[in-house]
Amino acid sequence: MSDAADTDADVHTVPAVKYHGTGNDFLVVDAADAAGVPDRGAFAVHHCDRETGVEGDDRTGADGVLFMDITDDGGDGGKEEGVARATMTLVQPDASIAEMCGNGARCAAAWVRERTGANVVDLDTPAGVRRATVTAGDDDASDEVTVEVEMGRPSFAPADVPLAADREEPLIETVVEGLTVSVVDTGVPHAVAFVDDVDAVDLDAVAPPVRHAAVFPEGANVTLAADTGDGTFDQRTFERGVEGETLACGTGAVAVGAVARRLGSTDREALAVSPPGGTLQITVPDDGPATLTGPAAREFTVDLPVPEGER
Numbered sequence: 001m002s003d004a005a006d007t008d009a010d011v012h013t014v015p016a017v018k019y020h021g022t023g024n025d026f027l028v029v030d031a032a033d034a035a036g037v038p039d040r041g042a043f044a045v046h047h048c049d050r051e052t053g054v055e056g057d058d059r060t061g062a063d064g065v066l067f068m069d070i071t072d073d074g075g076d077g078g079k080e081e082g083v084a085r086a087t088m089t090l091v092q093p094d095a096s097i098a099e100m101c102g103n104g105a106r107c108a109a110a111w112v113r114e115r116t117g118a119n120v121v122d123l124d125t126p127a128g129v130r131r132a133t134v135t136a137g138d139d140d141a142s143d144e145v146t147v148e149v150e151m152g153r154p155s156f157a158p159a160d161v162p163l164a165a166d167r168e169e170p171l172i173e174t175v176v177e178g179l180t181v182s183v184v185d186t187g188v189p190h191a192v193a194f195v196d197d198v199d200a201v202d203l204d205a206v207a208p209p210v211r212h213a214a215v216f217p218e219g220a221n222v223t224l225a226a227d228t229g230d231g232t233f234d235q236r237t238f239e240r241g242v243e244g245e246t247l248a249c250g251t252g253a254v255a256v257g258a259v260a261r262r263l264g265s266t267d268r269e270a271l272a273v274s275p276p277g278g279t280l281q282i283t284v285p286d287d288g289p290a291t292l293t294g295p296a297a298r299e300f301t302v303d304l305p306v307p308e309g310e311r
């Protein structure tokens with residue numbers, strides 16, 4: 001039975017909109033509607049479960065719940081006309097809160113645009129403010145828009161990733177739990193391993209020991225990358241907090257670009273990175289924030305019950 005189908009009159013429900021960005025999918029919830037959810041972590045664990053969570057047309061569950069609080073609608077009384085502002089909090093399927101989410105930011109910006117009409121959205125995240133610019137297709141009634149997100153400056157600094165306190169130097173092409181990785185913060189930590197063929201690696205086998213390695217006191221996402229020439233790369237990511245591979249990871253795509261340039265694999269600033277769920281356009285300039293551009297698609301709306309014992 002669908003998650004939504006077993007709601008009844010006396011069960012508190014929370015309206016949500018399901019979005020995905022190149023297959024990285026999220027339940028987007030207005031924080032005001034979720035005021036009655038005392039345990040956001042348990043709520044996310046319940047509805048994101050790939051076996052028993054919210055039912056979609058072709059997938060069950062989600063890669064997280066984005067709790068949104070619009071603080072400025074970008075109207076003429078706002079700080080900057082035409083620029084909305086919202087706090088974005090990603091609660092992941094393991095109940096952890098992520099500092100930033102590139103694909104989630106695109107979905108969040110699309111959700112804010114639908115409610116405010118603003119095409120530019122400043123997202124307040126634990127990693128900092130990230131500006132997103134939404135471009136609608138020709139058919140404004142379409143469920144899909146294109147969003148560019150400023151992703152901040154990638155950092156290899158041990159204190160930024162973070163690395164264990166005894167690490168004074170960045171990890172570049174260093175063996176960690178059997179995988180040769182370069183480690184960069186793109187809002188969240190990514191251990192990036194360049195390989196010849198991302199599909200030839202058993203990611204579910206090699207990733208967990210790296211994800212949990214002692215050198216990463218806050219854990220790390222584990223991203224595979226393969227250079228496919230002319231500034232294009234394949235990507236796969238085992239995500240911290242999902243504790244599994246996702247169809248796409250935006251911060252991971254930026255991490256691929258940052259590491260490729262650090263290793264001298266490319267001198268291009270504009271790159272195309274292809275996770276299984278689609279292709280993301282990345283820029284990694286030397287003198288400014290990285291950017292991530294890709295689609296954000298609205299899938300469906302749903303009323304999510306607040307499970308027993310979590311009211």
Ligand SMILES: N[C@H](CCC[C@H](N)C(=O)O)C(=O)O
Pocket residue numbers: 024063092098099100101102103104188189221239240241242248249250251252
């Ligand atoms: N799982 C990540 C956060 C979500 C990142 C990913 N979904 C993206 O698009 O950037 C972490 O805990 O560091």
